[in-house]
Amino acid sequence: MATTKLSDVKIKSLKPKDKLYRLLDSDRLYIEIRPTGAKVWRFKFVFQGKESSMSLGEYPSISLAEARSLKDQMRAKLAKGIHPVEDRKNIKAQALAETTNTFDTIAAEFKLKRMCSKSETYQGKFDIALEKDISPVIGKKNVNEVTAADVLKILDNTVDRVVKESNGRFTGASAALENRRFVGGVIRYAIATLRAENDPTYAVRDVIKRPRVNHARALTKEERYKARTSLPKYNGTQTVKNAGFILLYTMLRAVEIRKMQWSWVDFESKLITFPIEVMKKARIHVLPISDQAYKVLRQQHEISGDSILVFPAIFSKKSSGMLSPSTLNSMLEYIGLKDVTTHDFRATASTLLYEKDYEEAWIEKQLAHAESNKTKASYDHSKHLKQRRKMMQDWADIVDSWKTEVK
Known part of the structure; x- marks a missing residue:
């Protein structure tokens, strides 16, 4: 290796050769001229009796003065x-960790590896929670630096x-609790x-108390x-309207519709x-169709008979696209029943049919409530079918009689 005190003029004049060659500056700092024309700064040192070298960058990106400064920093270390x-x-590695260990990066990995078995709906709720409430607070923060104060801010913002x-209709407690679960x-x-x-x-x-569960109630x-x-x-749409009529006439849960x-x-x-x-209770359920429900389903068949679902999603291009979980409740709010949920219609049917002395076994079977003997329940789905058929027709007639209950 040639020994000389380098200068910018000298370095600029160096031409590549067939083989790599080096020129020493001082204190074991040298420049390496490669056949490609690249000029690379290197520093040779001894650590614990073993000689090594390291690159300090390429000239002219790293100037002579900068190379000497870097060499001094390495000697100090x-x-x-x-x-x-x-x-x-x-x-x-630390710099990389600061960019790859952010909460958002870990959250994406968590969703891919730990939420793959969850439903699309649940994963969608996770994405919305990140977008609206979580990422704005801690998304770019190193996951190991997220504090309880950060989580508290997320909960307060969510509420x-x-x-x-919701214009005050909801407290936000449920959403805040769910966001805490997502962050955790x-x-x-x-x-x-x-x-x-x-x-x-x-x-x-x-910090956030679980809201009291509003159990289903009978309609006034x-x-x-x-x-x-x-x-x-x-x-x-007529599809949502028809789904609403089936809700009234059948005692089905919204998810079953x-x-x-x-x-x-x-x-x-x-x-x-x-x-x-x-x-819900993992058993076959048989629903007798009243004349009113039959008429609604026949009308709906004209609309969606070529689909898999009876009530497919309005804007879905897929035959398997279901109505949104909120569609029927939104419909109830639209027609002026903002304090009524879909489940309240099951409670109404149960209450009124019991008041009219229908057999408990018929009502509970039609509500698809749990049978204590699970083995028996799996084979007993058609029990009281004749009686339940009449009861469901009576129930549909009762629903239609509501039109004249208030004058």
Whole structure:
């Protein structure tokens, strides 16, 4: 290696050769001229008796003065017993961690690896929670630096947002609790993968109290009248209107209406048979069809008979696209029943039919409530079918009588 005190003029005049060659500047700093024409600064050093070298960058991006300054910095590290190459690797690793260990990055990984078995609806709620409430506060923050104060801010923001968006109809407590679960899930995943050390959501576990569950209730006489007289005037699609009538006439849960398929409907025997995998209590459920429900389903068949679902999503291009979980409740709010939920119609049917002395076994079977003997329940789906057929016709007639309950 040639020894000379380098200058910018000298370096600029260096030409590549067939083989790599080097020129020493001072204190073991040298420049390496490669056959490609690249000129690379290198520093040779000894650490714990072993000779090594490291690159300090390429000229002219790194000037002569900058190369000498970097060389001095490396010599200072050596004097402190620090290996300059390992130290540089650690600095790069830390910088990389600051960009790859952000909450948003870990959340995306968490969704991919830990939420893949969850429903599209649940994953969608996770995405919305990130977008609206979580990421604006901690999205760009290193996951290991998220604090309880950060989580508290997310909860407060969530409550404020929900209250504002709902014009005070909802407290936001449920959404805040769900957001705390989402944040906790991501951070516990980061802990499991050695990228975080503690879960700050634990410290704020009692800040938001779980809202009292509003159990289903029977509709008042005025609400029954409004339901039966206002639904025919509903200005939405005929599919949603028909789903609303099936809700009134059948005692089905909203999710069962949304999932109902034409292959389960037998117009000839006037029965709908829901398979085990659809029902909340994992049993076959047979629904006798009243004359009113039959008429609604025949009309709906003209609309969606070529689809898989009886009530497909309005704007979905897929035959398997279900109505949104909120569609029927939104319809009820539109017709003036903002304090009524879809489940209230089941409570109404149960209350009124018990008052009229229908057998408990018929009512409970039609509500698809749990049978204590699960083995028996799986084979007993058609029990009391004749009696239930008459009861369902009576119930549909009762629903129609609501039109005259209030004058």
